[in-house]
Amino acid sequence: MPDTSATPSPGLIEALGNLLGPRGLLTAPEDLAPHLSDWRALYRGATPCVVRPADTAELAAAVKLCAAAGVAMVPQGGNTSMVGGAVPDETGRQVVVSLARLNRIRALDPVDLTMTAEAGVVLKAAQVAAAEAGCLFPLSLGAEGTATIGGVLSTNAGGNTTVRYGNARELMLGLEVVLPDGQVWDGLRRLRKDNTGYALRHLFVGAEGTLGFITAAVLRMYPRPRDTALAFCAVADEDSALALFRRFRDRDESAVRAFEYMSGTGVDFCLRHIEGVTLPVSTRADHYVLVDLASPRPDAALRDMAEALLAEAMEAGEVLDAVLAESEAQAQKLWKIREEHPEAQKREGASVKNDVSVPVSRVPEMIRRCSEALVRMIPGSRPVPFGHIGDGNIHMNLEQPPGMDAGAFLARSHDIMDCVNDIVREMDGSFSAEHGIGRLKTDMMPAWRGGAELDAMQRIKAALDPWGLMNPGKVFPAGGNHRA
Ligand SMILES: O=C(O)CC[C@@H](O)C(=O)O
Ligand SMILES: [Zn+2]
Numbered sequence: 001m002p003d004t005s006a007t008p009s010p011g012l013i014e015a016l017g018n019l020l021g022p023r024g025l026l027t028a029p030e031d032l033a034p035h036l037s038d039w040r041a042l043y044r045g046a047t048p049c050v051v052r053p054a055d056t057a058e059l060a061a062a063v064k065l066c067a068a069a070g071v072a073m074v075p076q077g078g079n080t081s082m083v084g085g086a087v088p089d090e091t092g093r094q095v096v097v098s099l100a101r102l103n104r105i106r107a108l109d110p111v112d113l114t115m116t117a118e119a120g121v122v123l124k125a126a127q128v129a130a131a132e133a134g135c136l137f138p139l140s141l142g143a144e145g146t147a148t149i150g151g152v153l154s155t156n157a158g159g160n161t162t163v164r165y166g167n168a169r170e171l172m173l174g175l176e177v178v179l180p181d182g183q184v185w186d187g188l189r190r191l192r193k194d195n196t197g198y199a200l201r202h203l204f205v206g207a208e209g210t211l212g213f214i215t216a217a218v219l220r221m222y223p224r225p226r227d228t229a230l231a232f233c234a235v236a237d238e239d240s241a242l243a244l245f246r247r248f249r250d251r252d253e254s255a256v257r258a259f260e261y262m263s264g265t266g267v268d269f270c271l272r273h274i275e276g277v278t279l280p281v282s283t284r285a286d287h288y289v290l291v292d293l294a295s296p297r298p299d300a301a302l303r304d305m306a307e308a309l310l311a312e313a314m315e316a317g318e319v320l321d322a323v324l325a326e327s328e329a330q331a332q333k334l335w336k337i338r339e340e341h342p343e344a345q346k347r348e349g350a351s352v353k354n355d356v357s358v359p360v361s362r363v364p365e366m367i368r369r370c371s372e373a374l375v376r377m378i379p380g381s382r383p384v385p386f387g388h389i390g391d392g393n394i395h396m397n398l399e400q401p402p403g404m405d406a407g408a409f410l411a412r413s414h415d416i417m418d419c420v421n422d423i424v425r426e427m428d429g430s431f432s433a434e435h436g437i438g439r440l441k442t443d444m445m446p447a448w449r450g451g452a453e454l455d456a457m458q459r460i461k462a463a464l465d466p467w468g469l470m471n472p473g474k475v476f477p478a479g480g481n482h483r484a
Contacts, residue, residue, distance in 0.1 A: 005072035007093050012069045016051055016095075019061055024101075025346035026050040033077060038084045039259050043439060044254075045088035045309035047074075050096040056118075056176060056184060056215045059097070063213070064182030066095055070473040072469045073097050074208040077120060078149030080143040082353060083438025083453040085155065089473050099150045102215055105129050113221040114173060114190040119150025119214050126219065135374065138165040138257075142339050146408050148405050150214045156206035160258040160338075167224065167434070174218035175201040180211070190218045203460065208436055209471040211464045220308075225257075225294035229302035230331040231310060233322040234285035238364030240318035241289045245360075245390055247309050248291060255302055258292035259390030260338050261363075265399070266384045267342035270337050277337055277342045282382040283321035289389070340385050345399060350383070351407035352413045354396040354420040356432035363389050366427055369398045370420050377419055380404070380411060391434035396420050417444075437475045445477045454481045 026032055027049045035225030037044045053059040066073050072094045076086040102118040105126070109115075110133050116128050123144040130137035139152060141159030151157075153175070158167045165171065176187040187201050204214055235241050237259075245259050264286040270277045270357035281288075293302040306324060313319040325331035331352045345351045358366045371383040387395040398416050400409035421431045421444070431444050445454055458481060460466075 003072060003089075003091075003468060004469075005093055005094075005469055005472065006070040008066075008071045008095055008306070009069065012065060012071060013049055015065050016049065016062055018056060019065065020051060020053055020386070024052045024054060024201065026052065029321070031437045033098075035098065036087060036089045039080050040082060040084075042071060043084045043087050045090055045094070047088045047096045048092060050098050052098045052101050054101050054117045055104065056178065059099075059102070059213065059215060060182050060184050062097070062098070063178050063180070065295050067181055067467065067469055068241055070467060070469070071095055071398070072472050073213075074471050075099060075147030075154070075213045076124065077148040077154075078143065080147045080151065081155070081438050082355065082435040083432070083439030083440040084472055085436055085471075086211060087439070091374040097213065099148060099213070099215070103151075106216065107366070108192070110135055110221075110262035112190055113223070115219045115221055116190070116216060117149045118216045118220055119148060121149045122148045122151055123149065127356070131222050131224065134224055134321050136224045137219060139168055139171055140258075141168055142342060147401070151218055153205050153214050153217055154207065154209050154251070155436040156434075158388065158391065158393060160260060160316075160388060162388060162393070162434075163259055164257045169202065170203065172205060172217050173203055173218045173220055175214055176216040177212045178273040180241040180263060180467065180470050183214075184215075188216060188218050197251050206436070208438065209475050210461060211472060212477050225296055226298040227295045227300040227302050228331070229293040229306045230257055230325040230332045231291040231306050232280045232325075232337070233289050233291065233310065233324050234281050234283045234320040235287045235289055236318055236320060237287055237366050241287055241389055242314075242360070242364055243316070243318050244289060244313050246293070247313060249390075251305060252295075255300065255305070256297050256390065257294040258290070258388075259261075260292075260387065261336060261389035261394065262288045262290070262341065262386045264288070265382050266341050266344070266386045267337060269348045269384070270340050272348040273344045274336070274340045276333075277340065280323045280334060280337075281321040285320055292335075323330050338386070341384070345384055345397060348399055349402070350400045350409045352398050352410070352416045353435075354398070354417060355392070355393070355433050356420060356424045356429055356431060357393040357394050358388070358424060358427045358429035360392040361365055362429075363392055363394060363428050366424065366429065367394060367396070371421050373419050373423060374416065377415065378409070381409075392429075439474055442473070442475060442477045443479070445475070446479070446481055450481055
């Protein structure tokens with residue numbers, strides 16, 4: 001859908017200022033700056049103003065004003081998108097809508113195991129609130145100290161615990177949404193059963209703000225873990241990583257909270273660039289995994305289980321070396337090696353990200369095939385596959401060859417993405433597992449989702465947002481719906 005939105009007039013900006021007050025409207029260049037580019041610095045946009053409503057009613061009124069003026073709006077939470085999903089374009093016509101001040105936890109019920117949180121609540125704050133009530137909000141990802149509930153729902157974020165608790169979608173029971181015309185839909189129901197027509201709430205999850213703005217959500221909590229264990233293992237190869245996952249899953253599926261893969265290259269980058277990181281095992285390997293176990297049962301004896309399964313896996317030649325965390329502090333240190341992969345990659349030089357997924361059974365083959373093809377295409381480049389092997393989502397990233405000009409390497413970004421995507425496609429995978437489409441991947445939509453699927457998405461978009469004012473330029477390809 002082409003962006004035919006209007007330029008915000010001085011009159012509209014004044015009306016927004018009158019509605020929202022001085023805290024609710026930013027126009028000074030230094031205040032706008034942090035809202036104009038994405039975390040990866042892939043894009044730099046422009047806007048005449050950032051609106052920061054204090055509550056849902058204010059947001060709805062601001063949306064009504066913009067909609068009446070035909071002005072486009074770009075929602076922004078923690079601005080941690082990996083695909084430029086929350087930044088305005090360069091036209092200077094799009095108003096940024098920050099959800100940061102909608103940051104209240106409205107309710108928390110340990111009997112229902114639900115929390116009603118506003119869109120601007122930082123993910124970490126939601127986790128802490130759950131823990132303080134003796135519960136667990138299990139969504140966990142690297143950016144959790146900045147990413148917000150509205151953002152993780154709008155992108156259907158996955159992260160580290162999908163293997164056990166599902167993606168953001170599975171952790172959502174109800175939503176409150178400001179629709180493109182400024183109506184508020186109050187769907188904050190906290191029911192496990194509610195078959196009453198279309199499950200509208202699921203439309204907004206993963207829609208990246210293109211159908212309306214999520215302002216609050218009922219989130220699903222779990223009983224808090226009373227027993228945990230964490231192992232960092234050097235493994236023989238990719239197949240061994242998967243075999244080890246199966247050992248744990250087959251013994252006690254409910255205990256596997258996360259199961260993460262790291263390549264030797266990525267761990268070496270962390271050792272080189274991240275302060276305080278040391279190799280926790282005595283064997284330097286080409287492949288590592290992190291096994292995170294948790295159970296609400298205090299007598300689950302997870303450490304004993306881990307020791308027994310790791311011994312079996314060593315006997316079978318899958319595990320070369322392993323260490324079990326002795327304390328919470330050590331567990332955090334082990335997790336840090338995995339969590340700092342994006343930062344370590346950044347410090348090593350230019351890199352291209354490929355957030356792909358394949359059926360879990362095919363992950364080892366995918367990593368091998370992509371790594372070989374990438375190095376064939378750009379000799380000296382360094383594949384850095386890491387991520388959520390337990391759910392089939394690997395970040396099949398590529399680091400530039402040492403000494404190569406970063407610009408020359410990044411000029412090959414689309415070739416690199418195509419190279420990985422072609423293999424992933426042959427393996428029944430997805431070109432965007434958990435980061436969404438944003439602005440970066442809109443061109444890939446026709447080839448992957450074109451035809452009936454994209455057509456249906458465009459009809460839904462046209463039905464709810466016929467003016468095309470909600471986060472234009474994201475998700476949908478500029479060139480229309482043509483299968484490649
Ligand atoms: O940097 C990346 O490619 C992945 C970021 C994030 O999804 C992670 O799993 O750490
Ligand atoms: Zn990830």
